[in-house]
Amino acid sequence: MANKKPTRDLIGIIWQNFLRSLRPRxxxxxxxxxxxxxxxxxxxxxxxxxxxxxxxxxxxxxxxxxxxxxxxxxxxxxxxxxxxxxPTRDELVKNLQIMDMKKRNAAELDAHYAKAKDAAAMPKQVEGETIGTYPKYEEYEIMPGKKNKGQ
Incomplete structure (x- = not known):
């Protein structure tokens, strides 16, 4: 027997591919x-x-x-x-609980710092003055070149 190299049967390959393409997907x-x-x-x-x-x-x-x-x-x-x-149902529930906890903590921190921020943002009133639409600060002049009454 002579050693024969396997040859490619081009027509056979095309036919097999055609038959595979007819299978339901x-x-x-x-x-x-x-x-x-x-x-x-x-x-x-x-x-x-x-x-x-x-x-x-x-x-x-x-x-x-x-x-x-x-x-x-x-x-x-x-x-x-x-x-x-x-993902599993347990993993989703656990991560949802962590997300809700982070939202609650962020809201609490925001509320805490908002109070401190509001208190710091309120201007100090000059004595005898009422609160107006424009804030008045002690360190600023009301009339240029003139000192405030409290100074």
Whole structure:
């Protein structure tokens, strides 16, 4: 027997590719999960046998007419392929609680510093003067070149 090199059968390759192209493809994705905004997430897994190396991931928004959709960071990372597994319900609840706690703490700090800021922003009144629409400070002259009554 003579050593024969395997040859490429071009017609056979074309025929196999044609037959593979007639197989039904998956157009509808598998439901993966939902976030607390109501967005639903889907995926069509990768299939290297047909040349599809990456999975297709997308979401259906809760309100299809709104153009400013909010996504959680965990689901966005999954959509962009930065994480393999979709987020779990426990992970989403835990991160939502942390987010709410941070909002409450920020509101408390804002209220605390707003009181201190308001107290510092109030001008000192010159004696005998009433509060007017324009603040009057002791260190500024009311009439140029003339000293205030308190000085």
């Amino acid at each position: 998956q157009f509808r994705g598998n439901y993966i999960g939902e976030d607390y905004f109501g967005n639903k997430y889907y995926e069509i897994p990768a299939n290297p046998s047909i040349g599809k190396r990456k999975s297709s991931r997308w979401f259906e928004p809760a309100d299809k007419d709104a153009f400013d959709q909010e996504l959680t960071a965990e689901w966005e990372a999954w959509l962009r392929g930065r994480r393999e597994e979709p």
